[in-house]
Amino acid sequence: xxxxxxxxxxxxxxxxxxxxxxxxxxxxxxxxxxxxxxxxxxxxxxxxxxxxxxxxxxxxxxxxxxxxxxxxxxxxxxxxxxxxxxxxxxxxxxxxxxxxxxxxxxxxxxxxxxxxxxxxxxxxxxxxxxxxxxxxxxxxxxxxxxxxxxxxxxxxxxxxxxxxxxxxxxxxxxxxxxxxxxxxxxxxxxxxxxxxxxxxxxxxxxxxxxxxxxxxxxxxxxxxxxxxxxxxxxxxxxxxxxxxxxxxxxxxxxxxxxxxxxxxxxxxxxxxxxxxxxxxxxxxxxxxxxxxxxx
Amino acid sequence: xxxxxxxxxxxxxxxxxxxxxxxxxxxxxxxxxxxxxxxxxxxxxxxxxxxxxxxxxxxxxxxxxxxxxxxxxxxxxxxxxxxxxxxxxxxxxxxxxxxxxxxxxxxxxxxxxxxxxxxxxxxxxxxxxxxxxxxxxxxxxxxxxxxxxxxxxxxxxxxxxxxxxxxxxxxxxxxxxxxxxxxxxxxxxxxxxxxxxxxxxxxxxxxxxxxxxxxxxxxxxxxxxxxxxxxxxxxxxxxxxxxxxxxxxx
Ligand SMILES: Nc1ncnc2c1ncn2[C@@H]1O[C@H](COP(=O)(O)OP(=O)(O)OP(=O)(O)O)[C@@H](O)[C@H]1O
Ligand SMILES: [Mg+2]
Numbered sequence: 047x048x049x050x051x052x053x054x055x056x057x058x059x060x061x062x063x064x065x066x067x068x069x070x071x072x073x074x075x076x077x078x079x080x081x082x083x084x085x086x087x088x089x090x091x092x093x094x095x096x097x098x099x100x101x102x103x104x105x106x107x108x109x110x111x112x113x114x115x116x117x118x119x120x121x122x123x124x125x126x127x128x129x130x131x132x133x134x135x136x137x138x139x140x141x142x143x144x145x146x147x148x149x150x151x152x153x154x155x156x157x158x159x160x161x162x163x164x165x166x167x168x169x170x171x172x173x174x175x176x177x178x179x180x181x182x183x184x185x186x187x188x189x190x191x192x193x194x195x196x197x198x199x200x201x202x203x204x205x206x207x208x209x210x211x212x213x214x215x216x217x218x219x220x221x222x223x224x225x226x227x228x229x230x231x232x233x234x235x236x237x238x239x240x241x242x243x244x245x246x247x248x249x250x251x252x253x254x255x256x257x258x259x260x261x262x263x264x265x266x267x268x269x270x271x272x273x274x275x276x277x278x279x280x281x282x283x284x285x286x287x288x289x290x291x292x293x294x295x296x297x298x299x300x301x302x303x304x305x306x307x308x309x310x311x312x313x314x315x316x317x318x319x320x321x322x323x324x325x326x327x328x329x330x331x332x333x334x335x336x337x338x339x340x341x
Numbered sequence: 342x343x344x345x346x347x348x349x350x351x352x353x354x355x356x357x358x359x360x361x362x363x364x365x366x367x368x369x370x371x372x373x374x375x376x377x378x379x380x381x382x383x384x385x386x387x388x389x390x391x392x393x394x395x396x397x398x399x400x401x402x403x404x405x406x407x408x409x410x411x412x413x414x415x416x417x418x419x420x421x422x423x424x425x426x427x428x429x430x431x432x433x434x435x436x437x438x439x440x441x442x443x444x445x446x447x448x449x450x451x452x453x454x455x456x457x458x459x460x461x462x463x464x465x466x467x468x469x470x471x472x473x474x475x476x477x478x479x480x481x482x483x484x485x486x487x488x489x490x491x492x493x494x495x496x497x498x499x500x501x502x503x504x505x506x507x508x509x510x511x512x513x514x515x516x517x518x519x520x521x522x523x524x525x526x527x528x529x530x531x532x533x534x535x536x537x538x539x540x541x542x543x544x545x546x547x548x549x550x551x552x553x554x555x556x557x558x559x560x561x562x563x564x565x566x567x568x569x570x571x572x573x574x575x576x577x578x579x580x581x582x583x584x585x586x587x588x589x590x591x
Contacts, residue, residue, distance in 0.1 A: 154398075223435035226393065227497070231448030231504055232425035241447070242437060 093315045100313030101320075109279045114299060115306060119314055121278060125194075125289030126263060126321060128282065129273065132198025133205065133262040134255070140202070141209030142244075142251060148210070149217045150239055162214075169207035176204045177271035185272055195285040197273025204268055205258035212254025216247040248336040256329040263322045266293040276302075292318040344369040344508060344538050345390060350404035352385055352394065359385045361562045363404070367508070367555075372530060372539045374549040374570065377559035377585070383542040386559065387510050390540065391427040392420050409507070425452065428501030432513040434493035436485035436500070441468075441477050444485045444496055448504045463503050471499035472529050491522025495529065502537075509533065511541040515548065527552050546586055550574050558582045 108118030152158045180200025190196040220243050228238040244251075266274075274294035282289050296314045299306050345367035352360035359382045367373050367390075375383040388394045389406060392413060406413045413423055425448070436444050445464045446454075454460055464481070468474040473495040477488070485496055494514055501509060511530075515523040530539055530552050543549050549556055549570065556573040558565045558581075566573065566582045577583045 221435075223431060223433060224437060226396070226429075226431065227435045227437065227500070228447070229396070230391065230393065230424055230429035230431075231451065231500060232421045233448070233451040234421055237451050241451075246438060 090319065093312060093319060096308070097312035097314075097316030100309040101316050105313055106317060110277070114277060114295075114303060115310065119290075119292070119295060119310075119317060121281065122290040122292045122295040122314070123317060123321065124281060125274070125291040126293070126318070128194050128289060129197050129201060129269065129291055130259060130263050130321075130325060132194060132285070133201040134259065136199055136202035137205050137209055137258060137262075138255060141206050141254075142213050144206075145210050145213035145217055145251075146239060146244075149214050150235070150243070165207050165210050169211070172267075173204060173265050174267040174271075176200055177268035179203065180268055180272040191286060192273055192275075192288050193286040194273055194282060194289055197269045197289075197291075200268045200272045201262040201265060204265065205262050208258045208261070209251075209254045212257070213247070213251045216250025216254070217243060219250065220246045245336065249333045252329050252333040252336070256326055256333075259325045259329065260322050263325065264293055264318070266297055270294055292321065342369045343367060344409060346405075346407040347389075348405040348407070350386075350389065350406060351402065352382075352389060353401040354397070355399045359562050360389070363564045365557055365564055365567045367538060367540055369538050370534055370536070371554040372534050372541060372552055373555045373557060374553035375540065375542045375557050375559060376544075376546070376549050377565075379544075381559040382562045383559055384512050387429075387512055387540060387542055390508070390510055391424050391429055393429065395420065425504045426506050427508040427510060428504055428506035429510045430494070430497050430501055430512070430514050433517055434490055434497055436488070436493050436496050438484065438486055440482045441485050441488070441496060442481040445499050445503050447500060452504075467499040467503040468496075470502050470533070471495045472525065472532070473499055489522070491518050491525060494518060494522070494526060498526075498529065498533075502533075506537065508538045508540065511539065513542050513544060516544060523548075546574075546588075558585060560585075 105118045106123060107120055109120055111117035148158055148161065152161075177200060180196060180203065184190045184196035184199050185192055188196075190199075224242050224246065225238055228242045229235070233241070269291050273288060274291045275288040276290075276298060278288060278290055292314060296311065296318060299314060300311050343366040347363055347365050347367075350360055350363040351358065363386060375386060377383055385394070389402065390408075390413075394400045394402070402414060408423070408427065411418065437447060439447070442464055445467050446460045449460060449463050454463065465474065465478075468477060473492060476492060477496075480487075485493065488496060494517075498509075498514075515526050518526065527548065530541065533539060534554075541548075541553065553570045555567065556570045557567045558573065558577075558579075560581055566577060566579045568578070573582060574586055577586065583589075
């Protein structure tokens with residue numbers, strides 16, 4: 047009897063200490079979470095509060111006037127749209143293709159490991175360096191000039207590492223059982239990849255796409271060197287035209303034009319944020335559609 | 342009559358020899374069981390029959406595997422065509438994350454069947470053959486992952502049957518299933534042997550005794566004995582076989 051009481055006491059004691067540690071750790075993790083989330087909310091909230099008064103239909107549908115101090119930012123929106131869509135078109139097939147090659151076809155060994163390391167390192171190269179590379183290769187060497195196509199190709203190079211790495215992870219996470227099942231009924235390797243592996247990996251691949259789009263839409267340095275124009279109050283006629291783009295426009299209105307009203311700066315920032323949000327939303331919807339159709 | 346003949350088959354994973362001079366024949370329209378302790382090479386042997394080991398790197402194979410009189414490791418043999426004739430069902434039910442219908446139609450689609458009516462017919466026939474039609478006919482367009490484990494495994498059998506194979510290879514097809522689902526599959530196998538040749542790996546002596554006509558006993562990569570199942574279980578030639586089937590074996 048006595049012994050069991052003692053036992054019970056020790057059990058309770060231990061429990062309490064454990065619960066305290068538990069509480070402290072929980073508080074710590076909550077703090078970490080807040081430390082991450084609060085700045086994000088603050089930034090977004092700040093831009094929304096300051097910009098929401100400016101953003102209306104005429105702001106997003108009109109040309110800039112009066113040295114960009116009045117009117118809308120339509121050409122910059124259109125320019126960024128063109129650039130993002132172009133970037134996706136160039137980088138997605140190429141990146142996914144490279145990932146398929148690396149995971150499904152290439153003989154795994156020193157060479158593939160080297161390629162993987164190279165790809166990872168590319169992700170860490172400063173974006174201005176990509177800009178310089180794009181300037182040299184697409185603008186001058188290939189003669190595209192400062193143009194949408196040169197900008198989109200440069201941005202595509204920039205986000206290729208993200209697309210490749212996430213696609214590779216997604217493809218690798220498809221269970222081998224599916225591949226075997228497909229091959230066992232006489233499907234070829236390519237059919238197996240196309241009909242079984244890719245649909246199943248698509249949600250993961252799109253996650254990489256989403257990350258890439260966010261970066262492509264927001265980068266300033268690469269487009270500065272390859273496509274972005276200071277001020278063109280008209281729509282592009284072809285892929286070889288220069289365009290205005292939101293991030294660069296934001297830089298200009300914030301620092302390059304004296305006497306620029308605050309509202310235009312925050313309005314532009316908010317539109318950029320909103321545009322990235324819309325792209326995220328579209329990609330997320332596609333992602334969900336794939337997820338539902340495969341599970 | 343034999344449909345597959347294996348002569349002096351060696352298989353190496355790198356330096357490790359997983360099969361040693363295996364000689365056996367698989368009889369047409371019979372059920373052949375492969376038994377033996379874990380790691381003795383049953384799955385490895387089964388996978389040499391439809392060249393699934395091709396997928397693994399560093400595999401080296403010597404010897405001969407003849408299917409309907411043709412060497413399947415011939416340079417210019419069409420592996421895809423071979424796998425259409427020799428279907429496979431795996432240990433873990435692995436239906437695609439697609440609808441029930443699309444799972445069964447998957448193989449026929451890959452070899453060019455496009456007509457909806459033909460596909461409908463193949464799907465229905467295969468599901469009936471796999472004794473699954475009644476249970477799924479109202480949910481053909483629902484995801485296959487919503488089926489029970491036993492139903493999923495029968496779906497995988499239907500998926501293999503849709504190709505009208507000659508041979509069906511099964512690697513412990515019931516080891517992930519409960520006794521009732523296991524019974525259903527065993528009954529099914531007994532039905533299927535009228536039209537198909539079946540090679541089945543099993544860890545259950547009872548299963549081997551119940552459903553198979555011939556039994557191959559493997560030990561450490563060697564085929565110790567192959568004979569009629571009755572013979573193997575009542576009067577084996579080799580002492581090691583006797584020890585194993587009577588459960589005296591580690
Ligand atoms: N991909 C591989 N690479 C290297 N060795 C392997 C590979 N697959 C199997 N082996 C080895 O080959 C031997 C035979 O394996 P196998 O899977 O054929 O055995 P099994 O009889 O099917 O066993 P179990 O009853 O556990 O399924 C084992 O020793 C195993 O470790
Ligand atoms: Mg096995």
